[in-house]
Amino acid sequence: MIYIYFLAAIAVVVVAERVPSVGAKRALYAALGAALLLAPLVDRNDSDYNVLADAGVFVLLALGLNIVVGFAGLLDLGYAAFFAIGAYTYGMLASPQFGIHLPFWVLLFVAAALAALFGIILGAPTLRLHGDYLAIVTLGFGEIVPQIFQNLTAYTGGPNGISALDFPSFFGHSFGQRALPYYYVTLALIALGLALARNLRESRLGRAWMAIREDELAARHMGINTTLVKLSAFALGASFSGLGGVVFAAKLSLVSPDLFQFQVSVLIVSMLVLGGMGNIPGVVVGSLVLTLVNSVVLPQANALASAVGLHVDFSSYHFFIYGAILVGIMLFKPEGLLPSVQRREELRHATAPQDVRA
């Protein structure tokens, strides 16, 4: 049953991006939106919404990272740090930890702002770095942040993290243990994220991002303040992750440092690579495919294996499986499943490294 959601969503996006008529495209997306909103009338299995809400969080993360990597061309391998910052914001300010119980809705804003702030703080030292060097430094930050949360035991509960986080409530109705309300929250946040990402792409700032991605020196000659423009990419990208972190923590009612390891950053980058870096629909498809593999296919494979008496834990091979998927993509469709026209062209004419001289 759960497969239907993923496959239908993926199919609708892929088809909608192929149909030539704008009207048909809008109709397809409207139908998908309506179906997702109304699904709970038919499907009353809350565990489906549990999986879907997690998938939604990852779609949100991928949309955010796409701003940094896809739009501005800044390869960030430590994106999970901002996810952790969002989650710990909720963990520390809506739990018995300090006896502070701020509302979920307020903390969404707080976490988005804090993550953006840390996006700037961690982005600032990397401004002069490019390519591999940038990737390595951001990777380091991605490792440091969960370590800090782990070591600040007095505030964060150390390796055990913080548990028994508050249930959010909506006009006096507590979310309780159910996943369904989170499903709706992630749908709303994805709708918001899609609208903002699309607006940004078609704007002065979005063009400036593309320009620095193509040729930073030429971009400066256009009057683009590359420092400001890069920091705004880091900040905006991180804020999506902050939102995702709050939802994730609230739904799990737990935060702990091991939830935000390097794997999470790699997973999100893989979603972009798989779907098509820079292209919003592609990124959505990439994140749906990988969450489908991760949270549906692998657990079911495990169940199947043990049913026939085998003792293999397929989930422990997930890295191997992402690796295989990425190698496959690189070999057969390096621009991703649903790339932007731009990306496809770029890879077709792999360019020589840029001359730093004018």
Next chain:
Amino acid sequence: MPLLELDAVTKTFGTLVAANGVSLRIDSGAIVAMIGPNGAGKSTIFNAITGIYAPTAGRIVFDGKRIDREPTYRIAAAGIARTFQNIRLFSFMSALDNVMVGEHARLRARLWDSLLHTPAQRAEERETRERARELLAFVGLERLSERYARNLPYGSQRHLEIARALASSPKLLLLDEPAAGMNPREKHDLVALIRAIRDRGVTVLLIEHDMGLVMELAERITVLDHGERIAEGTPAEVRRDPHVIEAYLGAPAP
């Protein structure tokens, strides 16, 4: 008051003196050329003007303000635009988008406007697109506006770089070897285009190797050799200058 004034600008790279005490004055509304053999330091002077290289010594004053310690983006916003000796377009953006990026400094949209597409932002975007189309038409590229910059023919890429540079409504346009690789017909069109640019009120400083083009177009010429200014004057004066004949032209002018 000159629009641009270089006062004894020196730029060294290690032991190499790429520009040695170069002075230059450009009046508003002029077309001025800079000539000299390869490696003379011409592009280095452009890079010093646009803030890519901080001069080792000397001052650069533009429009009454010192700019030699300003970052490139501020110099661009203050009204200096340029093209590059090796074309540097945004390869995988359409010709139209290239010109729209060129308008960046003129636009007022803030972060909020870009995020939320406020009515002011929408109006500005429409106007930006409209102006970009006009500029593409001005350089003769209106029919290629949706093509990726890298897929344009070479001559069109040079024109697109000019359109992109004009998009910020600069006071001064720096052209680094704009006729390089062009055939005589294209060069002829380029001369007309540069005159039309000047007639829009833009002052032009160009580096060029084609003597015919320089003599036809420039009102004043500065000659560099080994990083030093060896002559400055009208085309007729420069043509007669013995230093120039010796160092650059190699033979007496007709």
